[in-house]
Amino acid sequence: MDALCLSVSPSSAPSPQALLHSFNSPWELKQLHAHLIKSSVPLSSLPLPRVAAVCGPSPAGFPYAHRILTIVQGPASTTSLWNSCLKALAEGDSPSDAILLFYRLRDLDVLPDTFTCSFVLKACTKLLDLENGRIIHGYVEKLGLRWNLFLENMIVNLYASCGEMGDAEKLFDSMPKRDTVTWNTMITQSLKRGYTDKAHSYFTRMPExxxxxxxxxxxxxxxxxxxxxxxxxxxxxxxxxxxxxxxxxxxxxxxxxxxxxxxxxxxxxxxxxxxxxxxxxxxxxxxxxxxxxxxxxxxxxxVFNAMEERTIVSWSAMVYGLAMHGKGQEALSLFDQMVRMGVRPNGVTFVGLLHACSHMGLVDQGREFFAEMIRDYGMNPNIEHYGCIVDLLSRAGHLKEAREFIKNMPMEPNEVVWGAFLGGCAVHKNIELAEEATEHLSQLDPHNDGYYIVLSNIYANAKRWEDVARVRRLMRSRGVKKTPGCSTITIDGEVHRFVAGDLGHDGAEEMSQRWEVLLGKMKSRGYVPNTSVVLLDIEESEKEKFLYRHSEKLALVYGLINTRAGTTITIMKNLRVCQDCHEALKVASEVTSREIVVRDRNRFHLFKDGICSCGDYW
CATH class of the missing domain: 1.25.40 (Serine Threonine Protein Phosphatase 5, Tetratricopeptide repeat)
Structure with a gap:
């Protein structure tokens, strides 16, 4: 046979040692076996681990290989060799073959040991094969191997990994002995399923x-x-x-x-x-x-500039970061530098680039980047890229083009795509298209309050109070509650949270007094409260009170009171910053000589000397 070089001239024949390792299938092993018999070479010369590895996964080859192993080592000594084969299969690309091999071994009454069970359990866990995992658990119990903590931990992990947390807990509770691995398994698996209270309970009960x-x-x-x-x-x-x-x-x-x-x-x-x-x-x-x-x-x-080695993740993170901080041109320049250095962009890089274009209103350049990723890099844009283009077009007021773009998408638009479109409709006050977007969103994400609020605000801007009331009734009937504006500020490692309209915070009286002083200075610099953002049919004076209780204003005042002069104030907000707060923070940065950084739902705003890094385009 050519593969084993059994019929070659003496001068070109392989060495006996090389020949012994040359078989790659049960059929080739049989040819080699015949050659050894003819050459009077003992069968024990065969590399037995290779015999097991080559023939074990084969239904036809397995019995033959087992006979060889039994002849050479005796019935009691074959388990360790089969274990080595099980280990290779379980840890390799064929865990299902490990399970099949285990059952073949049982058919021949090969007695499994702790190692046998551990390798098959590993295969079951890899495959999330609960049915066979339960069978192996049965063998562990039947063979009296419950004393083995390593096996018990593997079974706990198998049940938990397969989502059977109840069975994992029962086994955990019945274990006579546990170690750190046992506790860590229950903690990790509970957290994977969002059971934070249960995970914390295990954590606090851990002896070490x-x-x-x-x-x-x-x-x-x-x-x-x-x-x-x-x-x-x-x-x-x-x-x-x-x-x-x-x-x-x-x-x-x-x-x-x-x-x-x-x-x-x-x-x-x-x-x-x-x-x-x-x-x-x-x-x-x-x-x-x-x-x-x-x-x-x-x-x-x-940090980026000091990195000895940068991956595409590094470049993409920096491009995205520059874009979100209003440094769109710098983001595009960094991308050019990356390409010149031979780093191939990925999908995340283009998300950052498209964000940069969206937040600067660079519609033509955004279109070109979208085309470039397909044309020059052979990428198939995913729904996030399509969402970026919809956001780009909608922000810039190209609503009809954005609507056509959505219509021609190769996949069904999701709530992010329609949400970006709705945001553009709100900015440009297009009621008809906003209603269409909201209709889709009510099907895709019916319990997201943000979409109802945006439509309600569009109606309120148009003084269509009956429609505002209709949207609010619809929210109540569907059990949708408005998410209140919330801002946080971290001072000396402690996070302070402010909710819109909340005057119950410690130091509220001092904050109110400080705000009045600040407001007077701001008005002297030309700040005029923009009551149009208060979309309620109430008196102007009441609207101004609502404005002053927006969460980012409360966080700002608290920061001014509790930090040293000149310290940058950083505020995190869960919603988009409104037009009045944006203008107020610009003026506040000037009158207090402070840098104020606000991260809202969409981007970062750096307010400095009366100017915002977003260029008032957000």
């Missing part, structure tokens, strides 16, 4: 916590949107003798980015530098993202 335990809890809380709780937990971790690892750092930085906790983010940056973590590109990328989202663009650029 490892770095991994703290990290799992911090990371899980952040991923569940409980960023402030994640940071509080990290501060508790700092009180232990455990040292955060790189995974902890990434999780904490992500939480800092979400709530705008710049001081803690800087502290983690300093710790990462001392620990050598910033050599890790992932850590540096997360730092860039943190500084961008905390409104500190200069620090983000410093």
């Amino acid at each position: 916590r490892s770095v991994r335990s703290w990290t799992a809890m911090i990371s899980g809380l952040a991923q569940c949107g409980k960023h402030e709780e994640a940071l509080q937990l990290f501060r508790k971790m700092k009180g232990t003798d455990l040292r955060p690892n790189e995974v902890t750092v990434v999780a904490v930085l992500a939480a800092c980015a979400a709530v705008g906790s710049l001081d803690l983010g800087r502290e983690i940056h300093e710790f990462s530098d001392k620990s050598g973590f910033t050599k890790n590109t992932h850590i540096s990328n997360t730092l860039v993202d943190m500084y961008v989202k905390c409104g500190c663009l200069e620090e983000a650029l410093k």
